[in-house]
Amino acid sequence: MARPDDAVKCWCNRCRSDTYHHIAASHETVVSGTDPRGRDASRRLIYYVVECLGCKDIHFLKIDISPEDLIWCSNSEHPFDSPYVQENYPPRNIARRVPEWIDLIDVSLASMLRESYMALSIGAVRLAAMGGRAALEYIAIEKCEDMGSFKKNVNELVNAGFLAKNLESTILSALDVGSAAIHRGYTPGLESINDVFSIVENIVESVYLLPESGERLSFTTPKRPEKRKS
Numbered sequence: 001m002a003r004p005d006d007a008v009k010c011w012c013n014r015c016r017s018d019t020y021h022h023i024a025a026s027h028e029t030v031v032s033g034t035d036p037r038g039r040d041a042s043r044r045l046i047y048y049v050v051e052c053l054g055c056k057d058i059h060f061l062k063i064d065i066s067p068e069d070l071i072w073c074s075n076s077e078h079p080f081d082s083p084y085v086q087e088n089y090p091p092r093n094i095a096r097r098v099p100e101w102i103d104l105i106d107v108s109l110a111s112m113l114r115e116s117y118m119a120l121s122i123g124a125v126r127l128a129a130m131g132g133r134a135a136l137e138y139i140a141i142e143k144c145e146d147m148g149s150f151k152k153n154v155n156e157l158v159n160a161g162f163l164a165k166n167l168e169s170t171i172l173s174a175l176d177v178g179s180a181a182i183h184r185g186y187t188p189g190l191e192s193i194n195d196v197f198s199i200v201e202n203i204v205e206s207v208y209l210l211p212e213s214g215e216r217l218s219f220t221t222p223k224r225p226e227k228r229k230s
């Protein structure tokens with residue numbers, strides 16, 4: 001869809017994607033101030049009421065731009081991309097269904113995952129990414145000993161036979177999304193955060209649930225009769 005004149009692209013909960021929006025109203029203000037070192041810490045706050053051009057849903061955005069970003073934004077068509085959008089109302093809803101197996105796994109891990117899904121449901125994608133990373137680290141340390149680094153911990157899971165070797169780089173990629181959210185201010189997109197949770201869920205199933213399913217099957221399946229010796 002071509003961008004209509006005066007439209008901006010931002011998240012729509014109903015369309016569950018970034019869509020073009022008409023700006024119904026806006027208000028801008030500058031909050032002046034200095035930080036403890038006396039440097040300019042002014043913020044440019046812009047409030048928008050926007051209407052989705054797809055479903056006609058109306059919502060509210062607050063955008064917060066720091067002084068170092070002011071020049072970039074003044075040259076930009078619109079500053080609607082993360083991390084400038086500080087608040088959405090209603091909150092950006094990218095809820096993911098909590099897996100049915102959540103009550104069957106380790107209680108601490110289940111609690112950690114529940115909080116991560118909750119963060120996701122209110123659009124707190126960075127917190128959700130941190131939660132996903134914490135869950136992966138927890139699994140590695142709970143199943144093996146803490147080797148002192150993510151890479152070594154994941155490698156230990158492989159060495160101990162909990163994970164296939166070809167999954168090692170996949171897990172490290174998911175861990176890196178969490179690290180980038182913590183240390184580099186990265187806000188994962190919808191696809192990335194869904195990938196992280198698909199990986200986390202897959203690892204939980206491989207490490208905790210599939211071995212138990214295998215045991216149950218071997219217990220309930222009738223054994224093959226022994227061949228008679230002639």
Ligand SMILES: [Zn+2]
Pocket residue numbers: 012013014015016019052053054055056057
């Ligand atoms: Zn919409």
